Amino acid sequence: KQKVFAVANQKGGVGKTTTAINLATGLAAVGLKILLIDLDPQGNASTGLGIEKSDRSINSYSVISGETNISDAIRKSKIPNLDIIVATVDLLGAEIELIDQDQRGYKLDKQIKSLKKQLKYDFILIDCPPALGILTLNALTAADSVLVPLQCEFFALEGLSQLMKTVEMVKLSFNPSLKLEGIILTMFDKRNNLSEQVADDARKNLGATVFDTVIPRNVRVSEAPSHGIPALLYDHKCSGSVAYMNLAKEFIERESVA
């Protein structure tokens, strides 16, 4: 119980936040208790779940800096079974402030471990910024497993090997039990060959770690955040929402056999 997943990829704009929000919502929709931690100074996951910037005085920076106990930073979202810890631009300060501290990589892990005793959640998802800095390090150290959204584009594929090296490094020096949960193909556009090529390449090189479910490019998915709700609520029948619901089911199946 209470397995922790980092949603990470240093390549920008690959669908980390969109996957974190919609996978969390899909899992909550089938009754699992989910906590989403927004660890990106941009605070997109917090906005995508409708929490105003003015309403984020207790946030993931307060948790990582040790100012606040994690259970005091958790709040309910509009979605049943889905709680969130929001993010603000204060997180930018964490990169500088933590750099000299010995335990800089373990700040989040310590806080999440203190939650473990309460066993409130089935899964905890952490949305990471597009960088391999101290924030992503904290997420990878606190995680049992890494979920990697991979946009079906050439530059995104190029960055994958660097991400895998970083996961190995974190495994060696910070978190020996860190695993790769899987690669999720996102923004697949059936109208162009490039998506097909990237998907084939990924499956050829990474085999079964690539989820069967592919998330299509679907404008309804990118419209949802401006309404402060996940795509699954904004338009549950669109191709993007159906895909995220299938991803949640596949995710649960993989977990139960793991």
Added chain:
Amino acid sequence: KQKVFAVANQKGGVGKTTTAINLATGLAAVGLKILLIDLDPQGNASTGLGIEKSDRSINSYSVISGETNISDAIRKSKIPNLDIIVATVDLLGAEIELIDQDQRGYKLDKQIKSLKKQLKYDFILIDCPPALGILTLNALTAADSVLVPLQCEFFALEGLSQLMKTVEMVKLSFNPSLKLEGIILTMFDKRNNLSEQVADDARKNLGATVFDTVIPRNVRVSEAPSHGIPALLYDHKCSGSVAYMNLAKEFIERESVA
């Protein structure tokens, strides 16, 4: 002469690298002497111009760390009038190594200033990573002006105010003459309302700082990097290339009246 531009936006995947490569190519095509500096540890601009990862022993990390003199790190690209300084993942080290140094924000600026005496280039473009860390700080401190690619999506618009605050902060503490060159709307998809809304919003709030030229979403643009050449060479007739050529012309016009 020798004006320096940082191509920056902490939001990931908004078209920084694609704009840096294709604007640089468009400017070089009309005879201007251009230097492109890849300051992203992902090294996408270097890959997009066809330079293998194995051929990057002298790079922007060697420049920023002071190991190499900037003029020894410059090399010719396949494009006439376009030179490049490549990037490797070594740049990730710069974030940690420079943090304690007083002059951490001025490393690139000092090196570029030493180039000024030779007056070899009309424009220098710096491709930034998706973060507001030391690398982007170095680019903003070395720059005369900032070019901001803005993807026509909701999350991208949300990040703009944070970027403007950062530019102001850099202006106050590091580089008083830093200006905003302009905002370039990218990946505009005429098939959906969201693009239209974001473009209208941006023009309403930012007025004339938004370039007239809008870059459309065009799959040929995203195919070009896998061939190691700019879209302008890969398919000069596609809508993306035509738009980048128009952007280069508008850029030159704006410069000559400035």
